[in-house]
Amino acid sequence: MEAWLSTAGADAALMDDFNAICAFGGRLSGTGQDTAAIAWALERMRATGGTVRKVQVPYDGWRAGRAELQLLGAEPRTLACRALLRSASTPDEGLVGEVLDLGQGRVEDFERAGEAVRGKIVLVRHEYPFSTTHLHRRRKYDQAVARGAIGFLIANPLPGRGVLSGSSGRPRGAAGIPAAYIDFEGSQALAAAAAAGQCQVRLVLTGEELENALADLAILDIPGGTDSRVVISAHMDGHDLGTSALDNATGVAVALAAARALAPRISARTHGLRVCFFTAEEWALTGSARYLDDMDPAERATMKLNVNLDTVAGHSELTAMISEYPALAPFVTAAAADADTTVDTYLPFMSNSDHANFARHGIPALRLTAGFNRPDSNVNNILAAGDVPAVVDEADLRNALRATCAMAWRGLSMSQEALNALTVDSKWTAAK
Ligand SMILES: [Zn+2]
Missing domain, CATH: 3.40.630.10 (Zn peptidases)
Structure with a gap:
């Protein structure tokens, strides 16, 4: 050298x-x-x-407000969540919907689910971003929007590491759906409920546009x-x-x-x-x-x-x-x-x-x-x-x-x- x-x-x-x-x-x-x-x-x-x-x-500046996720049922359970940057907001009282677990949330997972995605809050997994096979969060989010999902949850695949932070990529004024990161443990709870046939959640996400x-x-x-x-x-x-x-x-x-x-x-x-x-x-x-x-x-x-x-x-x-x-x-x-x-x-x-x-x-x-x-x-x-x-x-x-x-x-x-x-x-x- x-x-x-x-x-x-x-x-x-x-x-x-x-x-x-x-x-x-x-x-x-x-x-x-x-x-x-x-x-x-x-x-x-x-x-x-x-x-x-x-x-x-x-x-397109934006500031996150409330972020709350509750797994509904006989004993409602609060799960950790964090809005994606520039997420669409839910109504103040929250968005209630059925969670559809799409595993990794690859294109083929969305294709397999087809029309079942419509009207659901989809659950997918975050992937390690630097690899030959990685599919970016925003591509998964775009699939969910295109197929008529009403909400988007993306889970940290690593136990004990909490939630993550990332952008939805939604431009100002563009349509979009409420979207949030959840932690591994939350995804386990949702997946178990979905596998048992009943996984209804309430999601509250609010954000504020920062003009200029x-x-x-x-x-x-x-x-x-x-x-x-x-x-x-x-x-x-x-x-x-x-x-x-x-x-x-x-x-x-x-x-x-x-x-x-x-x-x-x-x-x-x-x-x-x-x-x-x-x-x-x-x-x-x-x-x-x-x-x-x-x-x-x-x-x-x-x-x-x-x-x-x-x-x-x-x-x-x-x-x-x-x-x-x-x-x-x-x-x-x-x-x-x-x-x-x-x-x-x-x-x-x-x-x-x-x-x-x-x-x-x-x-x-x-x-x-x-x-x-x-x-x-x-x-x-x-x-x-x-x-x-x-x-x-x-x-x-x-x-x-x-x-x-x-x-x-x-x-x-x-x-x-x-x-x-x-x-x-x-x-x-x-x-x-
Ligand atoms: Zn970077």
């Missing part, structure tokens, strides 16, 4: 930054914690040099000798059950440290570096979507590579989801070797973080993540109360930092032709 990469990985402020980000709390957009954390990040960026800007983009809500983004630019830019991104916002340590204080802390290591290496002989911290990512990727959609196309065209850091510790193995940009596979492999590590690549497009919005705009984009196909790793604490600093191993974070620096540096120091060629054979650019 080159000496600078080894030095970069030893960054003295990495863990202080990581802990400082977690200290803001879960940083749920709309709570003010995300805004405070972005203000802090802007100061940290200023210490790196370059041009620092705060950008604000609109998003703005998401704060932090942007750092360090110009190089060409108009081309390599973009390192990470989302600052999170959920408020834990402190969003894995998801995504790890990504933000690594991005800051990478910027510190790369800044003195950027010159007239390299391309430029941009670092973007997004919020409203947990809100169906809205922050980065608006940032990129609303940007002048000429400026967007200068962004030639996106390295998006999201949950980069929690397991020792790293994977780059390369978003149907096949030329990124050898690029990532070579960069990982520069850093004396390995980073696997996964070609299929996964719309599970901000890289997805870069990819859609024809910008070669990858998401670096830890614990791919490792459902037993610490990464399974994301979205839960267990997402706190103690589940992050410093050695994993430093490995991710070296890999990030190596990838960004390869991009920054490539010829213009080689950088442009990262789009080769991609379905995104073929369609343009």
Whole structure:
């Protein structure tokens, strides 16, 4: 490994930054914690040099109110629940309905149930999000809505881990159904009642629209000798059950440290570096979507590579989801070797973080993540109360930092032709 990469990985402020980000709390957009954390990040960026800007983009703000679930019967039983972000509200007195247990809630489970879904409150299970077989919560929710369900319950599959937090993806003004996370124990109670032939519940979910809500983004630019830019991104916002340590204080802390290591290496002989911290990512990727959609196309065209850091510790193995940009596979492999590590690549497009919005705009984009196909790793604490600093191993974070620096540096120091060629054979650019 080159000496600078080894030095970069030893960054003295990495863990202080990581802990400082977690200290803001879960940083749920709309709570003010995300805004405070972005203000802090802007100061940290200023210490790196370059041009620092705060950008604000609109998003569909919302605040949760009541969340109550009761299994009805001779002895009514209260179960833990938590509204999905932007869930439709129930009437104040609640929604009473029959629960239909659809197991995992895969497409085939909905197909098998067919018309039986109509008028029911469906129960499905959350899946470990980073795997080759994962079906996203929002796809399950969309199935339930499309088939006429009146409510949606999604259960944490892990015992003793409580409820989870996540978005329904419902835009403002759009139809939707009340939707909530429940814990494993609650799903066991509902499944047992359903198997016995009688599972009626009352669900109360209320939420409040936050009009004119703005998401704060932090942007750092360090110009190089060409108009081309390599973009390192990470989302600052999170959920408020834990402190969003894995998801995504790890990504933000690594991005800051990478910027510190790369800044003195950027010159007239390299391309430029941009670092973007997004919020409203947990809100169906809205922050980065608006940032990129609303940007002048000429400026967007200068962004030639996106390295998006999201949950980069929690397991020792790293994977780059390369978003149907096949030329990124050898690029990532070579960069990982520069850093004396390995980073696997996964070609299929996964719309599970901000890289997805870069990819859609024809910008070669990858998401670096830890614990791919490792459902037993610490990464399974994301979205839960267990997402706190103690589940992050410093050695994993430093490995991710070296890999990030190596990838960004390869991009920054490539010829213009080689950088442009990262789009080769991609379905995104073929369609343009
Ligand atoms: Zn994330």
